[in-house]
Amino acid sequence: MLLNPVISKLAGKRVVLASASPRRQDILTNVGLRFEVVPSWFKETLDKSVFAAPYEYALETAKQKALEVARRMHMKHLKTPDIVIGADTIVTLEEAILEKPVDKQDAYNMLSRLSGKEHSVFTGVSIVLCNRQKDNQLEMDVFDFYEETKVKFADLSEDLLWEYVHSGEPMDKAGGYGIQSLGGMLVESVHGDFLNVVGFPLNHFCKKLAEIYYPPSKQTINRIKHDSIPYVETFENLSDVEKDCCVKREAPDVKKGSQEKCNYALRNKSSNVTVPDTAALQNGIPETNHLQLPANIIHLLDGFKASKTLFAACKLKVFDELKEKRDLKAEDISEKINASLRGTEKLLDACVALGLLEKTHQVYSNTEAANTFLVSDGEFSIHEYIMHTNDNLWPLFTNLELAVKEGTCQKQRVIEKHSHSLVQDTHLCNQDKKKSFMTAMHGMMKITAKDIATAFDLSEYSSACDLGGCTGSLAHDLVQIYTNMKVNVFDLPGVIENVCHFQPEHFDTSRITFTSGNFLEDQLPEADLYILSRVVHDLPDEKLDHLLQKISNACYPGKSALLLAEIVLDEEKREPRALLQSLSMSEGKQRSGSEYRSLLQNYGFTSVVFRKTGNLLDAVLAVKS
Numbered sequence: 001m002l003l004n005p006v007i008s009k010l011a012g013k014r015v016v017l018a019s020a021s022p023r024r025q026d027i028l029t030n031v032g033l034r035f036e037v038v039p040s041w042f043k044e045t046l047d048k049s050v051f052a053a054p055y056e057y058a059l060e061t062a063k064q065k066a067l068e069v070a071r072r073m074h075m076k077h078l079k080t081p082d083i084v085i086g087a088d089t090i091v092t093l094e095e096a097i098l099e100k101p102v103d104k105q106d107a108y109n110m111l112s113r114l115s116g117k118e119h120s121v122f123t124g125v126s127i128v129l130c131n132r133q134k135d136n137q138l139e140m141d142v143f144d145f146y147e148e149t150k151v152k153f154a155d156l157s158e159d160l161l162w163e164y165v166h167s168g169e170p171m172d173k174a175g176g177y178g179i180q181s182l183g184g185m186l187v188e189s190v191h192g193d194f195l196n197v198v199g200f201p202l203n204h205f206c207k208k209l210a211e212i213y214y215p216p217s218k219q220t221i222n223r224i225k226h227d228s229i230p231y232v233e234t235f236e237n238l239s240d241v242e243k244d245c246c247v248k249r250e251a252p253d254v255k256k257g258s259q260e261k262c263n264y265a266l267r268n269k270s271s272n273v274t275v276p277d278t279a280a281l282q283n284g285i286p287e288t289n290h291l292q293l294p295a296n297i298i299h300l301l302d303g304f305k306a307s308k309t310l311f312a313a314c315k316l317k318v319f320d321e322l323k324e325k326r327d328l329k330a331e332d333i334s335e336k337i338n339a340s341l342r343g344t345e346k347l348l349d350a351c352v353a354l355g356l357l358e359k360t361h362q363v364y365s366n367t368e369a370a371n372t373f374l375v376s377d378g379e380f381s382i383h384e385y386i387m388h389t390n391d392n393l394w395p396l397f398t399n400l401e402l403a404v405k406e407g408t409c410q411k412q413r414v415i416e417k418h419s420h421s422l423v424q425d426t427h428l429c430n431q432d433k434k435k436s437f438m439t440a441m442h443g444m445m446k447i448t449a450k451d452i453a454t455a456f457d458l459s460e461y462s463s464a465c466d467l468g469g470c471t472g473s474l475a476h477d478l479v480q481i482y483t484n485m486k487v488n489v490f491d492l493p494g495v496i497e498n499v500c501h502f503q504p505e506h507f508d509t510s511r512i513t514f515t516s517g518n519f520l521e522d523q524l525p526e527a528d529l530y531i532l533s534r535v536v537h538d539l540p541d542e543k544l545d546h547l548l549q550k551i552s553n554a555c556y557p558g559k560s561a562l563l564l565a566e567i568v569l570d571e572e573k574r575e576p577r578a579l580l581q582s583l584s585m586s587e588g589k590q591r592s593g594s595e596y597r598s599l600l601q602n603y604g605f606t607s608v609v610f611r612k613t614g615n616l617l618d619a620v621l622a623v624k625s
């Protein structure tokens with residue numbers, strides 16, 4: 001629990017990760033950091049020859065990525081972040097810098113150069129602290145550092161390298177490999193921080209945060225164990241800490257990163273003093289008795305309130321009102337959503353604290369993420385999915401103790417409890433429910449589909465059948481990406497009769513078709529590639545056995561495959577999203593990659609590979625041999 005206090009120092013601040021890398025997002029999310037993701041538009045084209053050492057290139061690129069985002073966000077509706085984090089990972093071999101491969105041949109070339117040798121992975125990280133001045137100028141303090149990890153590859157055969165390249169994994173990764181996934185098989189040894197190779201040196205980042213937020217005083221500096229992460233207690237009970245931190249700021253050090261001031265207002269600021277928490281001292285609490293409640297427990301105590309705040313704001317259409325009118329005061333919003341002013345103010349301020357809204361001079365506006373995902377009619381809206389979570393999952397989880405005791409799903413109990421209030425005509429109610437369920441799944445799938453469609457190279461499959469494919473979101477992405485592929489979306493008649501409401505205006509009906517049927521009972525349409533999205537985890541063993549047997553029978557050995565979109569649990573089963581979802585006690589279960597592999601091998605799918613996408617769902621591809 002030494003690290004959490006450092007990370008929790010950022011709670012309540014507007015933290016932005018200037019990176020599109022799903023791995024960086026995962027690493028920081030996993031330690032409880034709350035942040036927005038705003039990928040940088042900075043083009044990674046700095047002239048490498050001007051840098052004395054490769055890590056300087058990574059440091060500079062990381063810095064430029066973060067500065068670009070800080071400046072853009074500041075310019076745009078003055079939504080200045082408090083902290084922007086940028087990173088850049090490179091692989092170096094004999095002074096050459098390898099970034100992401102441009103195509104498969106390039107990936108192959110990189111990997112064959114790395115084969116049998118040791119190389120270095122450098123990640124440069126830049127932490128930009130932003131400060132909006134009274135005259136709206138932006139002042140930024142830049143702290144940066146880098147980390148090096150040495151990785152040795154085994155001797156790799158040409159066949160293996162090509163197979164790896166065809167898996168598609170190398171394409172978005174420096175050096176053309178992902179040590180955290182299939183690429184791990186290429187690696188003989190690692191010296192240094194593993195997460196640094198994955199894309200973010202978490203340990204060094206925490207040390208840097210500690211330096212920034214708890215600069216050591218003269219007296220305490222001796223007490224810090226060499227190379228350990230300074231923790232809160234270490235620096236809190238200091239009488240002269242405020243004075244000291246001004247003079248103790250890290251001197252620029254080219255080798256291990258530096259702190260630098262970027263005054264974009266072209267004005268001089270003498271020193272940017274970070275005031276440490278001196279509350280413990282002021283309250284007279286002796287250092288040894290100062291026990292800190294771990295941040296994860298604090299977050300969990302409040303977690304349900306945060307979820308319900310999001311649900312309520314969506315239900316009351318707060319984000320919709322702000323999308324249309326952009327900037328509104330609490331009084332205007334309370335009138336529009338027909339709610340009390342007192343309640344509205346509290347809800348809006350909570351949304352600001354959760355990073356869902358912005359507030360400037362008593363005026364509220366949507367964040368970019370709210371505009372994209374939370375307004376109800378946006379192209380990538382998950383509004384209805386949030387409503388589905390609120391209306392259907394939330395009640396299930398309020399019965400969690402019972403569900404655990406009984407080991408059963410509480411759906412029936414929840415329905416009975418609410419049935420007396422269902423005064424509407426049952427058919428109408430069912431129709432409405434069906435449509436909102438479809439809208440929920442449509443929104444959820446729309447933001448996930450591209451990652452599923454590109455998790456593997458599926459270009460060899462010319463016909464696909466998405467079993468339970470609902471509104472066809474995945475089908476649309478598949479035909480866009482694979483120009484030779486036709487997709488048949490197969491779902492229950494009640495679903496298919498409503499799919500027309502979800503289709504884009506002009507879509508190629510010769511390549512996407514919809515077929516009514518029940519995949520458990522009816523004959524499956526012919527296809528090279530069968531797809532099951534969010535089906536397998538939900539089916540009890542007998543039904544799953546029946547379905548997989550049917551699919552296996554319909555597959556041609558060596559030609560056909562099965563693609564699953566599911567949350568793939570990590571092997572140690574510590575991935576919270578899947579584990580929390582399984583608490584709803586559906587009749588099925590969540591599985592890890594190796595569990596999917598052994599399940600599918602029972603049905604003749606001998607080659608089973610999986611990809612973590614960093615999105616809501618991961619992908620598993622099983623080829624029948």
Ligand SMILES: Cc1cn([C@@H]2O[C@H](COP(=O)(O)OP(=O)(O)OP(=O)(O)O)[C@@H](O)[C@H]2O)c(=O)[nH]c1=O
Pocket residue numbers: 018019020021022023024039040044065087088089090091100121172173174175177178179180183197198199200
């Ligand atoms: C060696 C290695 C690298 N990576 C990924 O390679 C990308 C590097 O590229 P980048 O330019 O630093 O980042 P990006 O992905 O383009 O994102 P951005 O920060 O927006 O530039 C990052 O993704 C890393 O995780 C892995 O996932 N595993 C590995 O073993």
